[in-house]
Amino acid sequence: MSAARPVGRxxxxxxRRLAAALALGCATAGAATAEADTPPPAFAALHAVARxxxxxxxxxxxxxxxxxxxxxxYACRHPLHARWFADRGLLADRAPCPAGVPxxxxxxxxxxxxxxxxxAQVRAVHLLFGGRGDGWASRFGHVxxxxxxxxxxxxxxxxxxxxxxxxxxxxFVAVVDGLEIDxxxxxxxxxxxTLAAQDFMQAYREYAIHEFREIRSLPLALPPARVQxxxxxxxxxxxxxxxxxxxxxxxxxxxLRNALRVLVPELAADLAEPTDEADAVVRPDLLYxxxxxxxxxxxxRLADEAQxxxxxxxxxxxxxxxxxxxxxxxxxMREPWFVRFEQYAALPxxxxxxRWQADAPLQRQLGANxxxxxxxxxxxxxTVVQTARxxxxxxxxxxxxxxxxxxxxxxxxxxDAGLRALIADCLLQPMQRLRSRAPRHAGVPQPGDAPALGGxxxxxxQCQAALPRQALADTLARLHPAGxxxxxxxxxxxxELAAGIDNVAWLRARGAPVQLxxxx
Amino acid sequence: MNPNKSRAAAAASLLVxxxxxxxxxxxxxxxxxxxxxxLVYVNEQPRGQCPADVTVPPGTVRLRVVKPVGSxxxxxxxxxxxxxxxxxxxxxxxxxxxxxxxAAAQAAAxxxxxxxxxxxxxxxxxxxxxxxxxxxxxxxAALAAQWRARAEAARAAQTEAKANAxxxxxxxxxxxxxxxxxGVPRDAAAAAGWRAKVEAQKAQKVLxxxxxxxxxxxxxxxSRFDKGLGVPVDAxxxxxxxxxAADSERRKANADRRAELLKKKQDTxxxxxxxxxxxxxxxxxxxxxxxxxxxxxxSPLFTVLELVTTAPSKSTDLYxxxxxxxxxxxxxxKPDSMMATLHRREQxxxxx
Numbered sequence: 001m002s003a004a005r006p007v008g009r010x011x012x013x014x015x016r017r018l019a020a021a022l023a024l025g026c027a028t029a030g031a032a033t034a035e036a037d038t039p040p041p042a043f044a045a046l047h048a049v050a051r052x053x054x055x056x057x058x059x060x061x062x063x064x065x066x067x068x069x070x071x072x073x074y075a076c077r078h079p080l081h082a083r084w085f086a087d088r089g090l091l092a093d094r095a096p097c098p099a100g101v102p103x104x105x106x107x108x109x110x111x112x113x114x115x116x117x118x119x120a121q122v123r124a125v126h127l128l129f130g131g132r133g134d135g136w137a138s139r140f141g142h143v144x145x146x147x148x149x150x151x152x153x154x155x156x157x158x159x160x161x162x163x164x165x166x167x168x169x170x171x172f173v174a175v176v177d178g179l180e181i182d183x184x185x186x187x188x189x190x191x192x193x194t195l196a197a198q199d200f201m202q203a204y205r206e207y208a209i210h211e212f213r214e215i216r217s218l219p220l221a222l223p224p225a226r227v228q229x230x231x232x233x234x235x236x237x238x239x240x241x242x243x244x245x246x247x248x249x250x251x252x253x254x255x256l257r258n259a260l261r262v263l264v265p266e267l268a269a270d271l272a273e274p275t276d277e278a279d280a281v282v283r284p285d286l287l288y289x290x291x292x293x294x295x296x297x298x299x300x301r302l303a304d305e306a307q308x309x310x311x312x313x314x315x316x317x318x319x320x321x322x323x324x325x326x327x328x329x330x331x332x333m334r335e336p337w338f339v340r341f342e343q344y345a346a347l348p349x350x351x352x353x354x355r356w357q358a359d360a361p362l363q364r365q366l367g368a369n370x371x372x373x374x375x376x377x378x379x380x381x382x383t384v385v386q387t388a389r390x391x392x393x394x395x396x397x398x399x400x401x402x403x404x405x406x407x408x409x410x411x412x413x414x415x416d417a418g419l420r421a422l423i424a425d426c427l428l429q430p431m432q433r434l435r436s437r438a439p440r441h442a443g444v445p446q447p448g449d450a451p452a453l454g455g456x457x458x459x460x461x462q463c464q465a466a467l468p469r470q471a472l473a474d475t476l477a478r479l480h481p482a483g484x485x486x487x488x489x490x491x492x493x494x495x496e497l498a499a500g501i502d503n504v505a506w507l508r509a510r511g512a513p514v515q516l517x518x519x520x
Numbered sequence: 521m522n523p524n525k526s527r528a529a530a531a532a533s534l535l536v537x538x539x540x541x542x543x544x545x546x547x548x549x550x551x552x553x554x555x556x557x558x559l560v561y562v563n564e565q566p567r568g569q570c571p572a573d574v575t576v577p578p579g580t581v582r583l584r585v586v587k588p589v590g591s592x593x594x595x596x597x598x599x600x601x602x603x604x605x606x607x608x609x610x611x612x613x614x615x616x617x618x619x620x621x622x623a624a625a626q627a628a629a630x631x632x633x634x635x636x637x638x639x640x641x642x643x644x645x646x647x648x649x650x651x652x653x654x655x656x657x658x659x660x661a662a663l664a665a666q667w668r669a670r671a672e673a674a675r676a677a678q679t680e681a682k683a684n685a686x687x688x689x690x691x692x693x694x695x696x697x698x699x700x701x702x703g704v705p706r707d708a709a710a711a712a713g714w715r716a717k718v719e720a721q722k723a724q725k726v727l728x729x730x731x732x733x734x735x736x737x738x739x740x741x742x743s744r745f746d747k748g749l750g751v752p753v754d755a756x757x758x759x760x761x762x763x764x765a766a767d768s769e770r771r772k773a774n775a776d777r778r779a780e781l782l783k784k785k786q787d788t789x790x791x792x793x794x795x796x797x798x799x800x801x802x803x804x805x806x807x808x809x810x811x812x813x814x815x816x817x818x819s820p821l822f823t824v825l826e827l828v829t830t831a832p833s834k835s836t837d838l839y840x841x842x843x844x845x846x847x848x849x850x851x852x853x854k855p856d857s858m859m860a861t862l863h864r865r866e867q868x869x870x871x872x
Contacts, residue, residue, distance in 0.1 A: 375852065
């Protein structure tokens with residue numbers, strides 16, 4: 001599972017909707033009066049996929065029925081609903097939709113950023129299966145959808161497949177509003193579920209590198225026009241869907257199966273269940289296995305794992321690669337401090353550097369043996385990333401104390417008004433925006449809606465100066481209710497991270513140069 | 521039946537018939553082949569050789585038949601017999617195994633006494649036994665005990681000499697002797713002193729082994745420093761040797777692993793290993809990292825933290841490291857994979 005932040009639903013008051021319906025829908029109401037009063041079952045299923053099963057059906061039916069008939073841009077905002085009306089000749093003349101469909105993805109600096117995806121540049125949609133993990137929440141794996149986004153409209157099939165950094169993953173997840181997942185809430189439906197988006201490489205990083213899980217990507221055999229329609233419809237679900245996430249009876253696989261029944265009718269037969277009981281409980285791994293054998297998927301392409309890995313349809317866990325890297329270093333180092341790669345981080349970064357500096361033969365080998373240099377870089381970088389995650393853990397615990405915010409704004413505790421303002425601008429408000437950022441919109445946002453969705457740096461530029469940083473550090477250390485010890489853990493983790501990053505720089509200087517693009 | 525013996529029996533019968541009723545009795549001494557020719561004594565008086573018919577007065581007579589063996593030994597048959605008036609009886613003589621003559625026994629006892637007096641421990645033990653039995657010396661329990669005590673003390677002195685020379689077994693024996701008061705005074709402190717010397721000696725050996733790199737010896741030495749066994753109690757030394765033991769074991773594990781790898785091919789499947797190494801970044805028990813919300817991990821909290829902990833440029837470096845790490849493992853382990861292709865493309869773009 002992955003997580004986002006909870007938000008309320010943006011919805012017009014009912015009286016305005018009724019007025020709109022009356023004003024816009026009267027011209028066509030006569031011909032469809034019977035339909036307008038009673039939501040057909042097919043519409044009900046579609047509406048549940050677009051908005052969630054708990055969304056009021058009758059209201060939605062009246063609203064959409066009226067708007068579909070009268071609003072030119074309706075199909076762009078509600079492509080899934082629009083399909084139903086278009087199939088029955090009830091759709092108003094369609095205005096051309098913008099080229100891109102926005103999806104809100106996590107962003108390192110802004111919390112959330114809009115990724116505009118041109119459906120015409122999506123070559124394929126895959127069913128993505130993240131293999132079983134060690135945690136209890138990932139015992140049966142995870143399923144999602146992967147959009148294979150091409151670099152440009154004229155790109156070749158191979159170029160599209162290789163464009164991994166722009167591929168997108170859409171999956172039903174629980175929106176966790178705390179630091180940890182509460183199993184009881186997860187079982188009882190205490191978390192809201194949405195169709196969240198993330199970069200494919202972000203998903204790969206979490207699964208294959210941090211959790212050592214393999215990933216399988218099963219292409220859906222759909223023609224280009226269907227792929228484009230599917231991308232638009234997924235956009236509507238992404239911005240509106242909300243339901244109660246339940247680990248057993250309404251998990252990522254359940255919701256995805258229900259969505260695919262409507263979004264990809266070609267899969268309906270493969271997704272049918274013989275009984276209500278079977279329908280109620282769906283496991284991600286079993287859903288994947290069933291669809292792998294479906295006629296509307298290209299399961300045969302995953303039969304040869306090695307070829308699938310070359311084609312970007314299978315991504316193996318990276319654990320064996322790290323183990324190989326550790327073994328290569330064991331043979332080259334004079335005084336290794338580890339036997340297995342997980343033990344590599346046992347030695348703090350400055351001491352690792354000291355060991356390298358004292359090992360002249362190792363340094364010579366690093367300069368001459370590119371593979372050894374890669375191995376060393378892998379382990380050091382992995383350790384740096386783990387340190388960053390540990391730092392985040394410490395910091396999350398530190399800032400999670402509500403008494404801290406109160407103290408930081410208390411005039412007695414912080415007499416300097418300027419410092420209190422600095423704390424508010426640079427710490428408290430960014431933290432608050434972190435907790436409240438979650439993408440919601442009435443239908444697919446159009447380009448003019450983008451500014452209202454937020455975005456931009458969380459932390460103002462003026463907060464980067466040295467003086468505010470020191471003042472904030474001193475104040476935090478003094479005022480935290482847990483005392484200095486917890487703060488010292490945060491500082492220690494940050495210092496270790498900085499030292500690890502310096503180690504990476506030292507390795508780069510001594511090995512074969514590994515250049516990276518500086519752009520984000 | 522031996523024809524000679526039947527003729528002798530007939531003769532004895534006739535002899536009895538010839539004796540007057542109030543005369544001495546007759547004892548016929550019948551000797552086996554071994555005793556043939558042995559000297560016969562009646563009441564210490566010589567009466568010929570075996571076999572013999574001896575006349576004796578009524579009453580108790582002491583019969584003795586002796587056959588010398590060599591110069592200092594003899595074979596003897598002795599018996600006291602109650603003889604009635606005018607009777608004829610027969611005695612079967614069977615000689616004993618050779619034994620010292622009285623004179624020889626006395627000389628032997630003297631030799632033992634002299635040896636014991638000179639400090640011969642075995643002679644002391646034997647003299648004590650002779651005094652128990654009255655064998656060549658006076659039967660005297662007190663003297664026997666005295667000689668036993670002197671023997672034990674002499675043994676203790678020998679053991680002490682060995683112990684002082686460094687014999688650990690002797691040291692332990694001295695401790696035991698002092699516990700029991702065996703050859704030395706009963707003395708708990710002295711016993712403890714000998715045991716301490718044993719531990720000190722062991723500790724020296726363990727130290728030597730530890731200094732040669734023996735991890736088991738290092739652990740033993742650490743334990744000794746904890747408990748003050750053969751060395752002073754010293755927590756710092758104990759900690760030091762415990763660390764040395766851990767390092768030694770780790771080096772050995774590394775060396776074993778190295779040897780194992782050198783035998784294997786690079787593409788051998790490596791089994792999963794769950795680490796039990798206490799890395800410092802995993803020590804926090806407050807949060808179960810496997811359930812930590814990913815959204816929070818991906819949040820720009822780090823950007824906020826940057827303000828108060830590290831230099832601003834570190835976030836850029838961290839971004840680069842994350843980006844490179846995305847594809848580097850696959851490039852290392854699966855060079856023909858799609859992810860490795862991404863890595864090469866990005867490296868080429870960076871190089872340009």
